[in-house]
Each structure stands twice: as C-alpha cells, then as structure tokens.
Amino acid sequence: MVLDELTPSRYFFGSLLAASVVLSLFTYPPVGVLAIGAAGCVLLVVTEGLEDYIGPMTIVALTVLATVTVLSASLCVVRRRTESRFRRVQAVAEAVQLALLRPxxxxxxxxxxxxxxxxxxxxxxxxxxxxxxxxxxxxxxxxxxxxxxxxxxxxxxxxxxxxxxxxxxxxxxxxxxxxxxxxxxxxxxxxxxxxxxxxxxxxxxxxxxxxxxxxxxxxxxxxxxxxxxxxxxxxxxxxxxxxxxxxxxxxxxxxxxxxxxxxxxxxxxxxxxxxxxxxxxxxxxxxxxxxxxxxxxxxxxxxxxxxxxxxxxxxxxxxxxxxxxxxxxxxxxxxxxxxxxxxxxxxxxxxxxxxxxx
Structure with a gap:
C-alpha cells in the first residue's frame, strides 16, 4: 500500500498482499490466516477507493488474494495436522527409548x-x-x-x-x-x-x-x-x-x-x-x-x-x-x-x- 501511494497510479502493487497471507500460514492458525487475508482485501478496497481507482486490476487482485487466502488456510490445516502427528510420533519414540535404554x-x-x-x-x-x-x-x-x-x-x-x-x-x-x-x-x-x-x-x-x-x-x-x-x-x-x-x-x-x-x-x-x-x-x-x-x-x-x-x-x-x-x-x-x-x-x-x- 505504501508503494501504491508513492508511485504513479499506473503502477499497481496490491497483488503483493498475497505474499503476506502465504507467509502467515507458517506461524498462524487457519483462523489467523483467514483474518489476515480478509484484512488484506479490506485494505486493498479502502486504499483503491481513496484513490478513486477501483478497476479491473483491483478486481483481479481481490480475486487472487481471496484464492490465495483460502488455499493458504487449507495448507495451514494440513501443516498443523502434520505437526501434531509428528509430535505424537516423537513422543512414542521417546517412550520407546526410555523403555529400552533406561537412564x-x-x-x-x-x-x-x-x-x-x-x-x-x-x-x-x-x-x-x-x-x-x-x-x-x-x-x-x-x-x-x-x-x-x-x-x-x-x-x-x-x-x-x-x-x-x-x-x-x-x-x-x-x-x-x-x-x-x-x-x-x-x-x-x-x-x-x-x-x-x-x-x-x-x-x-x-x-x-x-x-x-x-x-x-x-x-x-x-x-x-x-x-x-x-x-x-x-x-x-x-x-x-x-x-x-x-x-x-x-x-x-x-x-x-x-x-x-x-x-x-x-x-x-x-x-x-x-x-x-x-x-x-x-x-x-x-x-x-x-x-x-x-x-x-x-x-x-x-x-x-x-x-x-x-x-x-x-x-x-x-x-x-x-x-x-x-x-x-x-x-x-x-x-x-x-x-x-x-x-x-x-x-x-x-x-x-x-x-x-x-
């Protein structure tokens, strides 16, 4: 959004908001990823509305951002399930070690x-x-x-x-x-x-x-x-x-x-x-x-x-x-x-x- 404000109107950087959504899936739960995606959509609409430039590029950027948000939330669900399974497997491995090789x-x-x-x-x-x-x-x-x-x-x-x-x-x-x-x-x-x-x-x-x-x-x-x-x-x-x-x-x-x-x-x-x-x-x-x-x-x-x-x-x-x-x-x-x-x-x-x- 800062780049949009500092550059001429013919340049459009709203699509970069999708990168923040992708990065958030590594640290936030699915709800957090959806919230960040929704906040990005609102921020994009408000910024373009203030400049009175809601056109085809804005619609495309909103579509891309919404799609990336849904996909990132889905990947976040898979990531958390995988991490949970890994923690369970690690706990079992530690239990096996303590059972076989006791301190x-x-x-x-x-x-x-x-x-x-x-x-x-x-x-x-x-x-x-x-x-x-x-x-x-x-x-x-x-x-x-x-x-x-x-x-x-x-x-x-x-x-x-x-x-x-x-x-x-x-x-x-x-x-x-x-x-x-x-x-x-x-x-x-x-x-x-x-x-x-x-x-x-x-x-x-x-x-x-x-x-x-x-x-x-x-x-x-x-x-x-x-x-x-x-x-x-x-x-x-x-x-x-x-x-x-x-x-x-x-x-x-x-x-x-x-x-x-x-x-x-x-x-x-x-x-x-x-x-x-x-x-x-x-x-x-x-x-x-x-x-x-x-x-x-x-x-x-x-x-x-x-x-x-x-x-x-x-x-x-x-x-x-x-x-x-x-x-x-x-x-x-x-x-x-x-x-x-x-x-x-x-x-x-x-x-x-x-x-x-x-």
Missing amino acids: LPTRIGSLRLAGFYRAADDEALIGGDLYSVRPTPFGIRAIVGDVKGKGISATQTVATVISSFQEAALLHPSLSQVAERIDVALQLDRDNPPMEPMGDGRPAYMPGDTPGPADEVFATAVLLEFSEDACAVRILDRGHQPLLAVQHGTASVVETDHSLPLGMGDLLPTPPRTVTHTLAPGDILIAYSDGVTEARDGAGTFYPLRERLQGHCAGRAWPISPTGLVTFLEEDVARWAPTLGDDLVAIAFQPAAPSDED
Whole structure:
C-alpha cells in the first residue's frame, strides 16, 4: 500500500498482499490466516477507493488474494495436522527409548556408573547400540553391545537382546547361561524374520533401513557381573570391543576370552570362558561400542580412545569420577568427529570407596 501511494497510479502493487497471507500460514492458525487475508482485501478496497481507482486490476487482485487466502488456510490445516502427528510420533519414540535404554542411575549399591549414548542419525533417538544395567540376586549385571544393522531392523534386535538380558539376568546364576538365553532369542528372530506387512499395508521395513539377510541377526556384546563390593567383575566377551581399565592415570586393555557374537552360540564348539578382573576402589572400567573407536576426524583418522583417556587422566587428582570421565569422552569424541558414521555408547563403572556415602 505504501508503494501504491508513492508511485504513479499506473503502477499497481496490491497483488503483493498475497505474499503476506502465504507467509502467515507458517506461524498462524487457519483462523489467523483467514483474518489476515480478509484484512488484506479490506485494505486493498479502502486504499483503491481513496484513490478513486477501483478497476479491473483491483478486481483481479481481490480475486487472487481471496484464492490465495483460502488455499493458504487449507495448507495451514494440513501443516498443523502434520505437526501434531509428528509430535505424537516423537513422543512414542521417546517412550520407546526410555523403555529400552533406561537412564543410568549414578550408583547401584557399591557401584558407581555413568554413560552416554548418541545415535548416528541426529533425527533418531535409538540406533543399533545397546546397554542395560540391573541389580540381581547374583550381583550387579550389565550388558553393553552393538547389533547388526541399522534403523528399525536394528531397533527390533536391540529390543530382543535387552528384554532377554533383563529376564535372564534375574533367573540364571552364570553369565554363560544368560548369554545362551540371548542366543536362543536371537536365533528365533533369525529363523522367524518379520516379513509380513503392517496392519495398514505398509512394509515392515521403512525405506533406508538395512535389515540384511535373515541369517545375520547377531550382536557383539560384553556381559559383566560385579561382586557385592564391586571390586571384582566377571566378564563374558561375545565378540565386542575390548574393555579399558583406568587405574591411577593409566589406561590399559582388559584381557578377556574373545568369542563369537550373541546369536551365533550354535556355532561355538565349547561355551565361552568367563574371566574375572579385580578393581580397586577408584578404578574405572569402561565398556564402549566400536562407534567410539571408529569415529573419524576430517583427515579420516580413527579416534584413539586409549591414548586420549591416558592423556586426560595423567597428572590429574585421583580418583576421577565416572561422570567426569564420561563427560570428557563425550565432548572429546564430538570435537574429534563432528559428523558420526555410527552409533556411540560408553559406560564407565567404578567401585565406590568404603568411606563413600550415598
């Protein structure tokens, strides 16, 4: 309208009012869009009436503005419905994450712990990595692992591993029996893949997922069982990344009996051996996924986990808390590799000193 007032009458800018209506659909509800369109029509008529120039161009502009207003209000309705659906889907995804990957407590009995989890896809809350920690009649048991695949197919395998672990950890006295129970669950998934479509006709796998062949349902994992004072930990390694122990500023690899991943137990000639490792109060045991050690910087160099931990812990006051160590690790990996190619999980365990209080 200002342009109409400042330019000769042969120039007509009333049609630009349609742009304000289109822009309003991104911020206002449908009623607001209709109100802005109606106000534009009134303003156009009043302005042209004051200039005594209501002609064919004005009629065309009013028609265009009214049409754009109706279409924008319709698009606004679609936008709000889509946003509402997205919020519901996001709420469901968050509920699923909390059900599968529950937040870690800072302490369970004599064991202090902390961890972080990042999915490679920024839009996803859950990836192919997993963890679970829970007290049992046989001690505090934990699992940290990485399943085969990505997307929905990986989430299904994560759910199988975690649910089987949480049940078996309470019932079976040995870690080998817990692993055998997970083996059976994964073999059932392998022999009975979810190939049927969903109830509304959509496929079980969404575009972009990588379910892989049915015979590739497996997960690398390390199973841990801490004693009552958390100073001894029994370790069952099923093809996972080596554990690291941080003791008085020194980071070292924990020797374990490396075996086949979970889901391949039927290929093992003998049950894998469980190894016992001793921890002093203040020592930290770190379990992590290969997403940490395979994070790359701009030059393509892998993240040197043990060396970075060694450099961080050397010369610092001891003991270092699990929370402080995990916070450093999460921030350091993010600085090293701003873009992730795989999911990340890292959990730090530390036996509490006898003098510590909850």
